[in-house]
Amino acid sequence: MQFDLIYKEIGEYGRFQRWVVWVASSTSVYAGLLILTSFFVLAIPEHRCAIPGWDNDTYAIQDDTHLAAINRTIPLAPSTEKYKYDQCHYLKLDDDGTEHREQCERWVYDKSIFKTSLGAELNMVCDQKILKSNAQMVNFAGIFAGSLLSGIFSDKFGRKTTMCASLTLILFCSFGMAWSSNYIVFMILTFLVGFFNVGQWMPSFVIKIEFVGPSMRRFSGYLSSFMSSFGHIGLAAIAYGIRDWSTLLIVASLPGIIYLPLWFKSVFPESARWLCTRGRTDEAKSVIKRWARWNKVKLPEKFFDKVLAVEEEQGPTQGQIWDLFSNKTMCVRTMLIFIIWLVVCLGYYGLTFNIGDLGDDLYLNFMLQSLVELPANILCLLILDRVGRKPVMIGSMLIGGVALIGTIFTLLYLPDKPVVTTVLALIGKMGLSAGFSTVYIFSSELFPTVVRNAGMGASSCMARIGGMVAPYIADLDRLVGGKFGVALPQLVFGSLSIVGGIAAIFLPETLNRYLPETIEDGKNFGKNNDIHIEKMVEISTIEKTADTSKL
Template structure:
């Protein structure tokens, strides 16, 4: 029997697999979801202004009439970069006279300040306010946010190669140790450089937890892999909600980070409770260990396995070809470039909208909660419609719906102003729903489009493009802050919307994969989607098992 036939005997998603799936896939997804966008709170920049000179107990909030008078004297009442703000954020007046009781326009000049006071209406204390990362240093916030995604990129490649060499379990435990140390250590970051380096390590550790996804998915039977691949996204979204609830209660970046990082200590127990991947053991020639794990799983699932489990077919590793084979013909080149672009855009859109919460009107925490909740109906619709409408229609519809919704915000901000701020927020939420749905579909769609001999390489390259989109997401989300004003609030949404619509329209060039045999060879890939291929192909719904590059779509 080959390995998939063994899984059919074992139960494609039995009790044992569900336990492993929950521990190795779902729980790390909760941590990953929280850590992925925690910078919304750690690097949040509240309303601020220059601190009043020679006033030790200055606060952003007006204390009394005397305090109000000093603020009016020293702080310009308009910001040159954003007319909607109450104060100039980066300058204050310096007077040439000895006193300010008889000041004139000629006796004062604007000067850049080096100390600030911050509003605590939304955030209590953040790392950005601790380090005063404002004004001319504001670009450093986008850089710090993007470094997490850079870490994910390096971690996925590094830990992915390590998992093939030493095993999935050892690699997962190594990534878990790095996640625990880096996430707890971030709470004590004493400088900007330390913060950026630690966030890079956190990203790398999350990239490494993809080995848990591989362990969980390699034990799932062919007919359950699409379902299992999407269900993990619910736990990722739950991480968003958990983060929002903790941030709402604590309002202090140190305690928010520490509260979310302490549970990662539990992942150390995986050394004793998570099994090694039987597929990996089998490919390494360690049949006895693989058989021991499978028979233990059979006991938990209460099924009987035949005495002889493995034959030569079970130990054979499918032959592969190099990734540049995807560029060997016009059909494959076009299809591959469209998939790469869609992966990049859907990742940029998903994380860009999540990081853009602070630019939306209304209650900050409610907006963040709604952004997270949008994932649940998105994934549910995917589960309900993918096998009815097909992958192509679902992905294209989600991208275009979300894109048009985001593009429409230019109208509500330009012509509606404050009266239509609620509609701008609603449209942004529709955009998030569309991006979440597209993210869930593109993973399955891509895996079914790439030929078997190059599927792993194709999925790895696609995932790399997604991480590039994640790196760009903070810059897109913060572009509105740099522009300022009501129009600035719409800029990130317009960029995201335009890219989504273009990617959605490009996906119309891709062939449908529903109820069609997946291509095995490069020749199959070239002919896939043509009338000749459909005539000769046997209808099947099989899905290839994931490998080191075939990782969770949330990377």
């Protein structure tokens, strides 16, 4: 099918396309709303051992008698810790009158910030503290699996079918999580929510790209990043008002109901491009006719005879992923791109998971970190085509990394200045957000056309690995302890961000350059100064490489 004729006749971004683009993009709000719910659901409030034999013990001090019992039974924490009482031991008096420490069997939790949390209900503390990191990792494992399979499902069953099925299944799985007090059940449902989140995001990205003309594809792509940020902002607002983990999940899941009508053809169309590739030309014609009616365009006679004509021109033969390592230049560049994808995703999500250690007001900090993504995305949209991909990539990663390392000193030496720590963390998050938005465009232009699908798919997998590792690094403060433990995650995130910025130095600029088509082009790319007036990644490539990294 020759879609250039359709865009020329019906328009690149008419009323019909606006409907498709904004509805499809709105699903990113839903994705952004659900992907970070574990931050609140699995939160570990301040806690200590429950006093043995005290049935109505609470974390809050009830009276002087209760305080005396606490001081008599619960040992003080080391002076390097930010909490007062030992969280894992209590004092037991032996028959001979000597005291020794015993491991807690029950805990009491502070309810001033979180009324309830699954992390507290399942006692993910002390010897079981790794359970929280494991649960957050499983969500990204689901996203990893979804990244590998959703493209296959989308190609086989259709963009709309895959998107709608995933949206429906997310709704049921996320509702199920609200009643899953069993850890294993919660892990399974968390995996499925991550899997179906990508399952709805990727085809929704592809379907809108397939309906708009070349001049609007970048806007349509960036719109998903903005919508995802609004989802994070919405989650912060909902979590602030709802301090019960089960109710929070129910409310966060509810918006999925509004997408159920998308199953109807009269509400949302299947991709005409995909229908043609599957030989369903009558259905494709129906979609295109509706497209024209919405855009108030009358199609000329024999329009479909021209549109459905088979194009004889063939592109270069598609390569395989191992072709990325077929020569030294391509191998080095591929490894550098992989490093950038891994560290930017690791830092982006790790900083979010670690936000509880970076200021007094957890909800405000979460909201602010979500809000700074908006100016970061706007800035990238404005300067990428003026400054270039490489300077923005380097600058965003270095600025973000230096800011995060700066928080180490405020955490260690200015603990009474949480505002300074928060400002530095926000600068770091803004840098990483800008880096996330840039790396997709930068790397998609560096990979030759014949291996762009494979290269971007492998890069997305590296990002998923970074996301899976992020919870463990963010929880190093709980595993290591002390002031150094609080600063350690920031040291790792900041250092790796700087590594990502340094890696980008050794990559060539792609702005206003001919995109490499073959492996040989990729090998020689950046060794000349050829200028290309108008550069656009082909739609066939975009279909398979939708950016799911921010999920």
